[in-house]
Each structure stands twice: as structure tokens, then as C-alpha cells.
Amino acid sequence: MNLAPFFRWLEHSGLGEFTRSLGVWSYGIINLVHILGIILLFGSILILDLRLLGVWRQVPLAQLSRPTTSMAQIGFVLAVSSGIPMLSVKTTDYIGNPFLLIKFPAIALALVNIWLVHRTTAWRAHRERDLLPAEQRRLAQGAALSLAFWLTAITSGRMIGYW
């Protein structure tokens, strides 16, 4: 898959032009927003996933799931809305960078996993009743995959700049 034409398009897009014109501190500030987004996203997901994996069983899942998923959503929006401008600044620098090709598929898999987990009877029922052992296992599987995908995305994302 040749991403070079897309990278060139993004770099020369209005967004790229605009982001480059914002001044010498802009990249640092956009980067800050990206990190804050990742903190909200991964911090919340980590708590929810560990609970689904069986840590802190005394904390009711029904009460934990709402605040953690809301914070994760806010974090995701912050990370995407800062990440695309950052990428647009010098997109062509990333041609051939292998970590991008790990990061974005990992994010896609993480989102598919969320979609699949949210469709399960277990997730739909967890705010109404106690879950059966099989249902708890299904959610624990989703949580393990979630941690694996998000940690892969974050690690490869961090490595992009060091390639």
C-alpha cells in the first residue's frame, strides 16, 4: 500500500498550511493537547479494563463504566483532533516510517474491539443485573485485547519520532 500520495495531499492541504502558520510554539502546544488526550483515553481505559479483568471487584462495574467510557471518549476526540494537525505539518517526513503502519491499524483494531464488546449481551446487561461467569469472561477477553491494542498504539506512536 503506497501512502505517499495521501501524505503529500495532507501536507499541502489547507489544514497543513494553517497549522504551519501558527507560530513557533504551536507544535509544542498541539503536542500537549495530544498527550492530554492520550492520558484521558488510556488512563480511563486502563481502570475499566483492569476492573473487567478482575481487579477491584468490590467496585461496582455499573458505576465505573460510565465515567471511564465518557472520559475515554473525550480523550479520544482530543487525541484525534490534535493528532491530524500534527501529522499535517510535515507529513512527507513520515513516508516509510514503520511505526505509523503499526499505530493506525492498532487504533482501528482497538475501535473494532470496543464496537464488538459494546454489542455483547454482557455489556448491554451490566448496568441492569449481575453478570454470569461466562459474560464476565467475555468482557475480560475484550479488556485484555483492549489493553494490548492501546498499548501497541501508544508505544508505536511514541516511536514514530525516533525512527
Place this chain on the structure above:
Amino acid sequence: MTWILRSGIAAAFLFAAGTAFAHHGWSGQEEAVTTLSGTVVQSVSLAGPHATMKVKVGNDVWNLTLAPPSRTASAGLKEGMIPVGATVTVRGNRNSDHSRYEMKCIYVKQGTNEYHVYPDRE
């Protein structure tokens, strides 16, 4: 169960942090300082994590990385100051991989103008 999880998570983070530090900063560059003279093919850009410019030396186009934008600007080097086609002399640490024409610059000189973007590294 809990302590296994805790140690597992801590180990994963340490691994990620370890690989990050191993690649950080100037470690991919040579210790020795290289001096290059060439023609600017892409003038200084102050966008991105570091200011950059491209200089043609012989038949090779070098990707030059300067200090972060704010620091490059406060060293006096701003966008549009050095036009494409100008001759510049730069000093810095080139990439340890000599097949990559990439250098982190400490100093840039054009005519009588000198820009010390990393004065503490000179």
C-alpha cells in the same frame, strides 16, 4: 492475581520507557562534528518539533534538523531569512547511518550572518 497484574503492567511500561530512552535525542548521531557547505534547496521551516532546512552538497540533498522552532527563532534564524539558492555553511552531528544524509545542526552561517542554534553544543 492482583500483584501479578501489577507487576505485568509495570514491566510493560518499563519496557516502553526503556525503548524510548534508548532512541532519545542525539544518540542516533555521530559524536564527531561535520562541516558542510552547500546550496539551500528548501529554506528554513519553523514548523514541527524541530526547525528544518534542505541543503544540496554535490549531488546529495541533506535534511538538516535545527533546534526546536522557538529556540531557532531566538538564535536569530527565522523563516525567509536565507533564500533558496543561497550558499550556507553548517556544522553539526550527522546521522550515524551514513546512507542517510541527515544532520542535526549546531551552527549555520550564511555570508556574514551566523546563527548559533545550539550554543551549548559548540
